[in-house]
Amino acid sequence: MKSILKGVCIGLFIVTILTAGIYILLGFYYMEGFPCFTWINGVYCTGKNVEEVNRELCRKYKYDGISVVDKNGTKLFVSSDDVNYQVDFTDSLNEFLDKKNPFAWGYYFFHNPVASFDPKVSLDTSLLSGKIANWEIFMPDSELDVTLIRSDDGYILENDLEAVPQMEEIIESVYFSMMEREDEVYLYDIEGCYKSHRLNEEQQKVYDLYMKVDALQNCGLSYDVEGENFDVTKGVVADWIVTEDTYEAAASEKASKKEPGKGLFIINGEECSFPEEVTFDNGIALDENGNVILSESKMYSYLKSISMDHGTAYYMDKYRNGESNMIYVKDNSKGDGLLFEIQSEFDDLISSYLHGSFYEDRTVTLEPSDSVIEYDASDLLGKTYIEINMGEQHLYYYVNGELSMDMPIVTGNVNRSRGTPTGIFNVYNKRYHTNLIGVDYVSYVNYWLGVHKGVGIHDATWRSKFGDEIYKRDGSHGCINCPLDSVEKLWEVVEVGTPVLLYY
Structure with missing residues (x-):
């Protein structure tokens, strides 16, 4: 019994020595890097040295650059490469590591070290100044002026002196915005970036x-x-x-x-x-x-x-x-x-x-x-009708909803109170080779389509021109004058009862 107890004690002693040895060896191991279960800014750092962790953190915190927007919406993109932009966590990582006892890794096993650091940021201010100085928004004072311009939106004032961009203030604003790793900066929101000059x-x-x-x-x-x-x-x-x-x-x-x-x-x-x-x-x-x-x-x-x-x-x-x-x-x-x-x-x-x-x-x-009179076109016109637009001085003939023919016309002389009536009427008769008789005239026509009372559609061989604004100075007595060849074709196909719409 004593021998068994002695053996157990020896075994425990050996296990203890071995465990202590392993613990100490791991402590020496962690002297070269971060303790076990260490997390910094979401990066697992156990066993890694400062250089390795810094490299991973820098990759994670990659910064492309900043878009600078002026008062008129003009944009300038300053990339990180343009200004030799650098981020670095080395100092923070060394300080963190110095405070950790590598032989306390057992404690850290149960209480994981977790930390969050902001990077140390640097950029070349001379490169930044050069980039911004070449921006198109900056004009020599001799070119600043006040100009009145007529545009599609009316008269506008281009006042170069109202808000003149201040280069030094803008460089400073962009610098601090990049140090804060901002993606965009609106200069008009920052006091001092613009100043007004007095007008002469x-x-x-x-x-x-x-x-x-x-x-x-x-x-x-x-x-x-x-x-x-x-x-x-x-x-x-x-x-x-x-x-x-x-x-x-x-x-x-x-x-x-x-x-x-x-x-x-x-x-x-x-x-x-x-x-x-x-x-x-x-x-x-x-x-x-x-x-x-x-x-x-x-x-x-x-x-x-x-x-x-x-x-x-x-x-x-x-x-x-x-x-x-x-x-x-x-x-x-x-x-x-x-x-x-x-x-x-x-x-x-x-x-x-x-x-x-x-x-x-x-x-x-x-x-x-x-x-103004309201008409139901589906009831009074249907799909086959004559449309006379006296404002355009043009006649259109539609058959089953499709344009079949059209022609220029001359209507009543409005300046002599002989304007052609407006409204929807119907062709009430067709005559061939007839005389039109008025108070002071008799006119022979080849083709006649009666529309409303004594007003009709007919040829006017005494005219050499039709359309435009002839009706205002040399219009008819009220009828619709048409070219002979065109009205002949119309007369042949139009039936009595066909609706006729006349309007200006």
Whole structure:
């Protein structure tokens, strides 16, 4: 029994000696590297030396560079290679390792050493300065100026002196941003990166002119036509301003009851005729007191164009495309064809400029004129019909929804109150070789299609030209004059009862 006990004791002693030896040997092993189960910034470091861990951490903390954005959105990318950007963890790793006892690895087995360090960052400031100094945003002081420019967005002011980039401050800002490993830096958000320079006398004049122009451009109006919005943008208003290019036409305008706004202008909140003395500044016409000149006729033309774009032809296109069966025709023979009321809106627009009442954005809905008639095209026209667009001075013949033929025409002389009637009618008769008899005329025609009362579609061999605006100065008594060859073909295929749409 004693011998057995003695053997056990010897065995335990040997195991203890061996365990202690192994523990001590492992302690010596960890003297060359990090203790067991050590984690630094998510990297497993056990048994690795400082150089190895530093290399792994540097790979993990790879930094590509920074995108520098100036006030105009111009970007400059500064890569880490451009400035010899370096990261290093050596000092932190050595300090960490010095505090660890390699022979305490047993303790660390149960209490894992975990740490997180920020890298030591360095870059070559001279390389950074050179990179930024070559950026296109920096201009010599001699080239800085204030310029008034006419663009698609109206008149804009390019003021190089308003916010001049400061090179030293920008270099410093980019340096600190790169030291913080940022991917992007917006210079306009950093105080000191931009400074304004004082304008000289000439530059101040340009600035003052822009302020006058921009006050007119910012009217904030929008017109709604059948749910479609037309914003009176700065570009729209800029077209109303009299310039060196439009000066002669504006100066020669004469007031006319038939053409609203003709010969009238708005200058410094007053309605007047064109001034006798005019000067030009940056291409803009100014009166003797340096005030900008607005053309009322240009304003009316803008409103008219909106209404014209939504005329009967617009609704006929929608009908043919299957978008709507409803079409609208203005019941008149004056030839304006405007479905939507614009006179009252024109008067309101003029009043707003005269009284300076553009204070906030507002939308104005253009309403249909009282003389507009609504038709169900599917019921009254169907798919085979004659369409006469008197604004274009053109006739179209559709068969089963497809265009079969078309021709230029001459309609009633609107300047002599002989305008062709508008609306939807039907061919009520066809005549061949007949005389048209009026109060003061007798005209022989080869082909006649009666449309409405004494108005019909016929040839006019006495004419050599058709289309354009002949009808305004040498139009018919109300009929639709057509070229002989074309109307002959139409007469042969059109049946009595065929719908005819006439509109301006």
